[in-house]
Amino acid sequence: MLWQQCLHQLEQEVPDYEINTWLKSLHAVEKRHALYLLAPNTIVLQQVHEQYLPRILFHSRILTGDNEFDVLLQIGSSVPATPAPTPIVAPVPPTAAYPVPALTNSPKGWQAPAATPAPVSERFANALNPRMTFDNFVEGKSNQLACAAAQQVGDHPDTSYNPLFIYGGVGLGKTHLMHAIGNRILEREPGARVIYVYAERFVNDMISAIRNSRMEEFKQHYRSVDALLIDDIQFFAGKDRSMEEFFHTFNALLEGHKRIILASDKFPRDLDGIEDRLKTRFNWGLTVQIESPDLETRVAILRKKAEDSGLRLPNDVSFFIGKRFHSNIRDLEGALQRVIASMRLKCITQVTMDFVQNALRDQLASQDKMVSIANIKKVVAQYYNIRVTDMDSKSRTRSLARPRQIAMALAKELTNHSLPEIGDDFGGRDHTTVLHAQRKVAELRESDPKLEEEYRILFRTLTS
């Protein structure tokens, strides 16, 4: 039960693929003021130890309210009958940005100093992820504006971009940018009170504050910050009391010239179930969108992430992965993580196309099902209100030829089929026709905003 609650908290801070790859492979046993986490092998043990242990310890102590609660990590499938006499792995020093209670090494294991109960406000606190910074955020056309605005807000306390509202589809970097802003503020003003929370956390904190008659403390906590960053604002939809409380928090912060940074999956006006007075306020500062990254940006992100993990990806491999995992960056990262995990398991140091195709076999198969040429033809035909058979016909009428060209360009961008294969699938056309279509569409996307918008809509429909 405790581990499930802990995982739930971690799911708000750690990408899904990391949760699935590392944390969900642990078997948890709670025993005598300790949580034993049993790892299936040394790779998982090492990764959990290096990356997540301070957070797990932090959440366990907050959740149990026991500042001496231990988390013990070991390999195996069962817990020894008596508690381990020495720490199974050495504690990781907590990072400054993440409020892990101070740890000391003791004969019993890891222990917090007995006389330092967590401040009550920590019950409401949530931390910034120090690994999400501007330095490791790769800029491209799709996120340039959002990134510039975020840097501005992080660098200048007196910015007029207040609130900064970032919106866009899943896994495109909104959360990363928010953490980067928070980390930048702390870098420049180490004493600043910066709080990052998911809207869900704000709501849960409020519910528990009401239940425990700590509403004043809750208000004080959220209204006394220098910067408040709230993610997934859409979660407030329909939660009237939370919206009311947030409305007052928002006003108090704005009046005090404190920074507010918000993120959501939609443009403020399109947020269903959110009060109008809030939507209007969301637009008072600057609203920026993050869009799906293009292939070059995906490849650049992939390379950066691989390099950060000490891996050099050959050109063909990075383009292959970048091309196949196109819908969002979280999936792209997931693919890379899977490749790295397979490499570690098989003790491989050089990555090849064959190895990657094998390591990602299941993911590629499900991608293939989603974005087949047949599906692209169907979706594009529906969108332009023409028949699917028109995609294969010889007609050169503009109303049919343009959608056909768009479908070919999408097939080139979203599938791994070669030009001749695509040509074949479009009524047996030559590969030069596909190449021409691809170039024409690229040119039109630059010069014709309407076509650019249509292309983006189709891209999103096919990849979401």
Ligand SMILES: Nc1ncnc2c1ncn2[C@@H]1O[C@H](COP(=O)(O)OP(=O)(O)OP(=O)(O)O)[C@@H](O)[C@H]1O
């Ligand atoms: N431009 C980028 N450069 C480097 N990493 C990125 C970039 N954009 C996103 N990422 C990474 O992709 C993952 C998903 O990003 P993030 O969690 O910020 O997405 P999100 O837009 O907040 O998604 P959701 O709405 O699902 O919460 C994170 O691990 C993040 O670090």
